[in-house]
Amino acid sequence: MTELKTQPRLAPARPKKPTSMLRNALWLFVSLVIVAAFWSVKIKWSALGDFPTQLLKYIGLMLVPPDWSKFGEAFSATILSVQMAWIGTVLGIVVSLPLSFLASRGLAPRVVNAPLRLIFAVIRAVPEVVIAILILSVTGLTPFTGALALAVGSVGTLGKWGYEAFEGVDAGPKEAVRSTGGSTLALIRWGVWPSAAPDVFSFWLYRFEINVRASAILGLIGAGGIGKMLQDNVQFRNWDAVGMLLIVVIAVTMGIDQLSGAVRNRLIHGYWRIPKAAR
Amino acid sequence: MSAGTAGKTGIQVSPAHPGRPVKPRHGAQVGAAVVVLAAITVWAGIGVQINIAAIWENWSNASGNIIQLLQPDYGFFPKVIPALVETLQMAVIATAVGSALSLPLAFLASRATNPRPGLLRATRLVMNIVRAVPDILYAAILVAVVGVGALSGVMALILFNVGIIVKLVSEALDGEDPGALEAALAAGASWPKANRAAMLPQILPSFASQVLYTFELNIRASTVIGLVGAGGLGILIDNVRSFFRYHELSMIILSILALVLVLESVSSALRRKLV
Amino acid sequence: MDSTGADIRFDDVSVTYPNGFTGLKGINLSIPAGEMVGIVGLSGAGKSTLVRTINGLVPITSGRISVGNHQLTGRGEAQLRGRDLRELRSNVGMVFQSFNLARRTTVINNVLMGRLYHSPAWRTLLGAWKNDDVELAMSALERVEIVQKAYEKASSLSGGQQQRVAIARTLAQRPKVILADEPVASLDPPTSHVVMRDLQRINAELGITVVVNLHFLDLARRYSDRLIGLRSGEVVFDGPGADADESVFESIYGRSLTAEDVLDAKPVLDTEVDLNAEVELDAVVKRGAGSEL
Numbered sequence A: 001m002t003e004l005k006t007q008p009r010l011a012p013a014r015p016k017k018p019t020s021m022l023r024n025a026l027w028l029f030v031s032l033v034i035v036a037a038f039w040s041v042k043i044k045w046s047a048l049g050d051f052p053t054q055l056l057k058y059i060g061l062m063l064v065p066p067d068w069s070k071f072g073e074a075f076s077a078t079i080l081s082v083q084m085a086w087i088g089t090v091l092g093i094v095v096s097l098p099l100s101f102l103a104s105r106g107l108a109p110r111v112v113n114a115p116l117r118l119i120f121a122v123i124r125a126v127p128e129v130v131i132a133i134l135i136l137s138v139t140g141l142t143p144f145t146g147a148l149a150l151a152v153g154s155v156g157t158l159g160k161w162g163y164e165a166f167e168g169v170d171a172g173p174k175e176a177v178r179s180t181g182g183s184t185l186a187l188i189r190w191g192v193w194p195s196a197a198p199d200v201f202s203f204w205l206y207r208f209e210i211n212v213r214a215s216a217i218l219g220l221i222g223a224g225g226i227g228k229m230l231q232d233n234v235q236f237r238n239w240d241a242v243g244m245l246l247i248v249v250i251a252v253t254m255g256i257d258q259l260s261g262a263v264r265n266r267l268i269h270g271y272w273r274i275p276k277a278a279r
Numbered sequence B: 001m002s003a004g005t006a007g008k009t010g011i012q013v014s015p016a017h018p019g020r021p022v023k024p025r026h027g028a029q030v031g032a033a034v035v036v037l038a039a040i041t042v043w044a045g046i047g048v049q050i051n052i053a054a055i056w057e058n059w060s061n062a063s064g065n066i067i068q069l070l071q072p073d074y075g076f077f078p079k080v081i082p083a084l085v086e087t088l089q090m091a092v093i094a095t096a097v098g099s100a101l102s103l104p105l106a107f108l109a110s111r112a113t114n115p116r117p118g119l120l121r122a123t124r125l126v127m128n129i130v131r132a133v134p135d136i137l138y139a140a141i142l143v144a145v146v147g148v149g150a151l152s153g154v155m156a157l158i159l160f161n162v163g164i165i166v167k168l169v170s171e172a173l174d175g176e177d178p179g180a181l182e183a184a185l186a187a188g189a190s191w192p193k194a195n196r197a198a199m200l201p202q203i204l205p206s207f208a209s210q211v212l213y214t215f216e217l218n219i220r221a222s223t224v225i226g227l228v229g230a231g232g233l234g235i236l237i238d239n240v241r242s243f244f245r246y247h248e249l250s251m252i253i254l255s256i257l258a259l260v261l262v263l264e265s266v267s268s269a270l271r272r273k274l275v
Numbered sequence C: 001m002d003s004t005g006a007d008i009r010f011d012d013v014s015v016t017y018p019n020g021f022t023g024l025k026g027i028n029l030s031i032p033a034g035e036m037v038g039i040v041g042l043s044g045a046g047k048s049t050l051v052r053t054i055n056g057l058v059p060i061t062s063g064r065i066s067v068g069n070h071q072l073t074g075r076g077e078a079q080l081r082g083r084d085l086r087e088l089r090s091n092v093g094m095v096f097q098s099f100n101l102a103r104r105t106t107v108i109n110n111v112l113m114g115r116l117y118h119s120p121a122w123r124t125l126l127g128a129w130k131n132d133d134v135e136l137a138m139s140a141l142e143r144v145e146i147v148q149k150a151y152e153k154a155s156s157l158s159g160g161q162q163q164r165v166a167i168a169r170t171l172a173q174r175p176k177v178i179l180a181d182e183p184v185a186s187l188d189p190p191t192s193h194v195v196m197r198d199l200q201r202i203n204a205e206l207g208i209t210v211v212v213n214l215h216f217l218d219l220a221r222r223y224s225d226r227l228i229g230l231r232s233g234e235v236v237f238d239g240p241g242a243d244a245d246e247s248v249f250e251s252i253y254g255r256s257l258t259a260e261d262v263l264d265a266k267p268v269l270d271t272e273v274d275l276n277a278e279v280e281l282d283a284v285v286k287r288g289a290g291s292e293l
C-alpha cells in the first residue's frame, strides 16, 4: 500500500461522498409501501407451508398423465383464442394508426392531440374483461365480442406507443420535408413514417403477443376459447383436462412468439434469424 | 461507376441509362405478404363469427345499459374500497417479490452475462414457458393449490411479473456494451462479481423502469384474476356482473380508472426521474 | 510489498483462432520486470492478440508464457483456470482503447473494480467496500490527478479523463504488469500525451512492467524503453527505439513511413523529449511521404 501513498505533487482535496436527500426519501417511501402491503394484506402466510406438497399433487393430477382425449378440444379452444387475438389486433391497428398520427404533437393541432391522449389513457386503465362486459350487451356472447374487447384494448396501447414513436422521430428528416414545402401528409409519409415504421411494426407484433395471452381471460365471461375450456374443467375438477390445455397453450404460445420474433427480425434487420456473426 | 463494376456488386443496371441502377422491386414479396395476412384475417374472422348485423339488432337494448353505465352508483363506493385496497396490496407485494426474483434470473438469461451455454439455454427455455402461460391459467390452478383469496392471486401475479421482467431486462443486458465486464474479468473478477460491478449499474435504470411498468400492469391484471377467485376487485366484478347491476359495475370501473390513472402518473413521473 | 514488477517470458508461443487463422507464430520474448515496452505494427499484425495472451483473455495454442510465477500453457497441457487464472489476472492490469468503464456508475465504483478479486462476494454484492480498498482507489485516482471527480458519473467525463480513470482502475489492482491495448487511439493528440506520460510515470515510479500497443510510431519511440515490431504475427524488430531506422520501419510496415503512421506531424516542443530523435523522425516522415507521391 505504501507505494501508492508517496505523492510526488500536491493532490487536490478528496471530495466527500455526496448524499441525495431525494433519493433516500424515495427509497424510504418505497420500502414503507412494501412493508405496509405485506403487513396489512389478508393472507395466511402459513398456507405456504404445505404449498410444495400441494403443488406437486396438482401437477401430478394435471400432467401425469394429461387427458390426451381432450387434445382436440384444447387445440381448437386455443386456436379460437388466437383467432380472437388476431382479429382484435388487426382492428386495433386499423383504428389506432390514424388516431396516433392525430395524437402526435406537430402533426395535428393540440385541441385534437389532448382528447385522443386522454381516451387512450382511459382505455389502458380498463382491463379487457371489463371492456368485454361493457360491449357484451351490444354484440352478444360470441368470440367476436372478445375480439372487439381486445381491439379496444389494443387501441389504448398502440395509440400511445404510436404517438410516442412519431414524436420521437429525429427532427432532421421532418425539417427536410417541411423545407421543401411539403404538406402535413407529405411530412407524415416521408418525414415521419420511414423512421418510425420499424418500431411501429414491432409494437404491432408485441401487442399481438399480449392479445394471445389476454384472450384467455375473455373465455371466462363466455366469449369462448381457452378461458371457457378452463372454467368448464376447473368447475368439475377435471385436472387432467386442464393439464392438456396447459400443454397446448404453452406450445402454441411459444410457437407464436418464435414466429413473431422471426417476423420482427425480418422487418427490422432484413433477415429471419439473426446470424451468429451479428450477435 | 462502370457497368462492369456494377455487375460485380450485384446492382442491376438500367439499359436506357447505363449509369443508373434500376429501382429494386419488392412487389412480389409485398404482394405475397398481403395475401397471407388477408387469408389469416379471413380465417380468423370466420372463427370468431364476425357479425355486424347483430350489433344493429342489439343496439336498442344496449342503449339502456349504456345509460345505466353512465350513472355510477356512488353509494356503492364503500363496498368497493376493501377490494380496491386488496388489489393494491396484491400488486405491491407481487411487484416487490417478482422483481427481486427477476434480477438474478435476468443475468442467467442473457448471453452477455452468462458464460455457460447449457445453463443459458435451460434458463431461457424455462422463462419462455413461464411467459407462455396466461395469468388467468396460473390463477385458476393456484386457487386450487393454495385456496381462494389474495395468496393465489399474488403468486399468479409473481409468475406473470417474472416472465415479463426477465425478458425485458435480459434483452437490455444483451444490448449493453460488454466493455466494462471485460475489464472486470481482466482484473481477475469471477463472473458473478464482474456482473454485479460492471453490468448491474448499467441496467439499473431500465430495470427500475420495467418494474414500474409491471406495477401498472399488475393493477390491471389483479382486477382480472379475481374472476377465478384469486382476490381483489375481480370477485366483486363477477358478482355485480352476474346480476346485471350496471350502476354498480360502473362505480367499480370508475374506481379502477381513478386508481390506474393516479398510479400511472406517479410511476411515469418516477420513471422520468430515473432515466 | 515485495517486488513491484514482474518478468514476462514468451517461449515459442503460437495462437490459432477457432476459425483457423494464425494470429501469432512462434513468438519468443523476454521482458524484464520494470521495463516499458512499446509494440507497433500494422492493423491486423497481432498486437492485440499478443497483449491479450499475457492475461489469458486469448488462450494460446502452443508454447508457454510466464508472468512472474504464473504459467500459461498451450492446448493439451494443464490449463490455468478458475481461481488461479483470476489470481494471474489480478496481478495484471489492462487498459483498453475504448476505456471500458461502466458509464452509469461513479468513477470511484469503476476504480474499485480493480479490487474485485480481493473482495469477498458479499461485500461485492452489497457494494460494502473495505476502507482499505476505498483508500487504495482514492490514492490511485490521486496518482492520475483526477480524484476530485471520484463521485461523478463516469459518463460525464471527457475521453482523456475516462482513460485516466481506467488507468486508476488498474492501479487499484496493485498490479505487477500493466497491459495497454492502443490506450490513446480514441484520444486527440494533446490528451494522448497526457495519458502516455501517466503510463510512463507509473512505470518509472512504481516499477510496474508496462506493455503498450501503439498505432503511432513516434509515440512508441518517445515513451518506451524498447520497441517490438510485429508483422503478420511475427516479431520483425526488437530493440531500443533509437535503432528503429527507415529500413526497420519498412520491415514492420512493408512500406515507407507516411504521415499517417505518426501522431504529431510536427514535433511537439517538450523539454523531456530528445529533440534530435524527433527531428530525425520528422525527416523520415517527409522522405517517406515524398516517395509515395
Ligand SMILES: Nc1ncnc2c1ncn2[C@@H]1O[C@H](COP(=O)(O)OP(=O)(O)OP(=O)(O)O)[C@@H](O)[C@H]1O
Pocket (backbone or CB within 6 Å): C017, C018, C019, C021, C022, C023, C041, C042, C043, C044, C045, C046, C047, C048, C049, C050
Ligand atoms: N477472435 C478472432 N477470431 C479470428 N480471428 C481473429 C480474432 N481476433 C483477431 N483475429 C485476427 O487475428 C489477426 C490479428 O488481430 P489483432 O487484433 O491482434 O491485430 P492488431 O494488430 O491488434 O490490429 P489493430 O491495430 O487493428 O487493432 C487479424 O487478422 C484478425 O483478423
Ligand SMILES: [Mg+2]
Pocket (backbone or CB within 6 Å): C047, C048, C049, C181, C182
Ligand atoms: Mg488491436
